[in-house]
Amino acid sequence: MKKEMLTGNTAAAWGARLAEVDYIPAFPITPQTEIIETLSDWISEGDMRTRFVTLDSEHSMITAAGAASATGVRVFTATSSQGLMYGFEMLYTVAGWRVPLVMINVARGLSSPITLGPDHNDILAARDTGFLQIHCENCQEVLDSVLMAYRVAEDEKVLLPALVNLDGFYLSFTREPVEVPDIDSVRRFLPSYEPSHAFFRADQPMAQGVAVLGGAYYSYFKYQMHLASQQALGVYKEACREFEKEFGRKYDTIEQYRLDDAEYVLVMINSFSTLGKAAVNRAREQGIKAGLLRPRLLRPFPEEDIRNALKGKKRVAVVDQNISVGKGGILFSELASCLYNEKHRPLLMSFIGGLGGKNISHEEFAFIFDQLIKGEEAEVETPHLLYTQHEWEEMQKLKEIAGRV
């Protein structure tokens, strides 16, 4: 095991390298490019024995990835934002093929307006496709999650593709010390892929992705995918235990930060959770019993673990880094549906922040805790967009320049 300074992107590339993937179909998009460039370099320098091919679009890339996986090799690919959208049709298709490829999404806001900063509308749009979803806070977690994603996706009880998400810029280009495991321990944790289900062989012809005529058959296969995804919860937990045994790092479906005695809880995902944790520390210094819950796994959704973690909590603020236009925060809806049948459920408040990479300041977190403490007396609209006076004024200046005031 060695420690290296890696960006989130190179940590993702290391994950693929250590998983000894057979095949990488690629298409570039900012801020994902560093992943495929790194892998391409390693392959051309002989550090990886992997077939690398550049496709004509993400739609083709995801198709090639799925088709190769269906033929029986271990496949890795990566995309971002509009790229994920462009290949979106094929997310459903390859998930239906029940093939265990792993794809990175480097989260980035969606057009329009076009931007490069991150939010989670891209990845969360894919939550219903059948892909498993692991969300990462730091670079170490990115590398580790790629290994875990294969472990879970390739399990015979699961056989679904997986998306590993990291935030563009905030994590993709953040350099952190990352423990790069040695190949022998990775091989113990993740042996080479020997499919017993999906493959094309001359002596065993198979029709894959065939039409089903009739809702009853369609329902059957869709529900099988749902059950497989739910099975993935247990498989993932088992993978976490074995991962800890092999590498010493502990993961779970959720991360609980100062949550034991907390009364006021932030729910956040991905790299901005680090800001949330700092806010929890500051709130604690002021005597507020604050804590943070970070779901790591979003599909399957770890409902039971979330319910247990939030048992007895007074108030919960879901800080969504996404916006479902016409509804509000997507995670808020997920949390609300998860807690609805609880007898004693905490008050849930919805905040939307960090869209397109907009910073969430100390003051804004202080405002959130202030509102949580006020509880039902709080005077915010739901969902409440986190937006400072200063940002508002800056926006007015731009509008003046554009001549549309």
Next chain:
Amino acid sequence: MITEQIKSIKDLPLEENMFSGTPACAGCGGLLTLRHCLKMLGEKVVIVNAAGCFTLLSIYPFTPFRSSWLYTAMACAPAGAQGVRDALDILLEKGKIDPDENLKVVVLTGDGSAYDMGLSSTSGAIYRNLDFYYICYDNEAYGNTGFQESGSTPFASRTKTTSAGKEFAKKDLFEIWNSHKPPYLATISPAYPVDLANKFKKAEQYKGPKLFISLIPCPPGWSTDPSHTFKLAKLAVDTGVWALKESISGEVEHTVVPKKFKPVEDYLKEQGRFSHLFKPVRNEETLGKIQEMVNEYWKRYGILL
């Protein structure tokens, strides 16, 4: 390598690699083409299918093929073929499959995908010199959804979205593909199975994209009698509407040139999709223009009709 030519229909392989009883329409010219193609390709094949009429050949739990099948989507069957081919190569390199157990990767698509939505991924696959076969069954419209205009619909043809007859000429997919200079490219017809068979035999020698476009009559879309499919496919060639040709690394040669071309009208008048050119009054101008377009084509190759 010189392969022995197939001289008559009696020399065609007797093996069937696609069984009867599919849900395709009666008299489907595409099915007839595919049957001949698969005779030549053998049984060690993976068919990668784009959305189209033939999506419905494999309906769970049945498949009419001896070989494997993967349904992708409308725009991306060539990309699916890329993934399958690359994975097979990886497995061959690793010794996980025997070289004689290698599979031919075949894209199967209608004209809607080939001429329109799938053009980008096809161009990509040809440009990457992907070692695969590509078969386009071209009935000149979106047949699976009830016959709407596609990029392949010919001038003046009536479809459900061109009720007065199509305004533009058909895209020249052969030339679009040919500009990529693939090692082997051909047009085929189910009415000329010997020509078809020899083209597959020839194509086998080349590594890289091997592309085939087959003009196929579509009885429901063309409003023709299912029993006339063969006759119509033959008329398309004999009138010069469908030129049987091949191109090796960009050099085009015609493989069947009728000794005496029949008038295009003989082909058009058989089909409901062109009936508006004859009834209630003959549209001499359009009929003349269609004949002129065919003449122009052959003139380019020094053949006068």
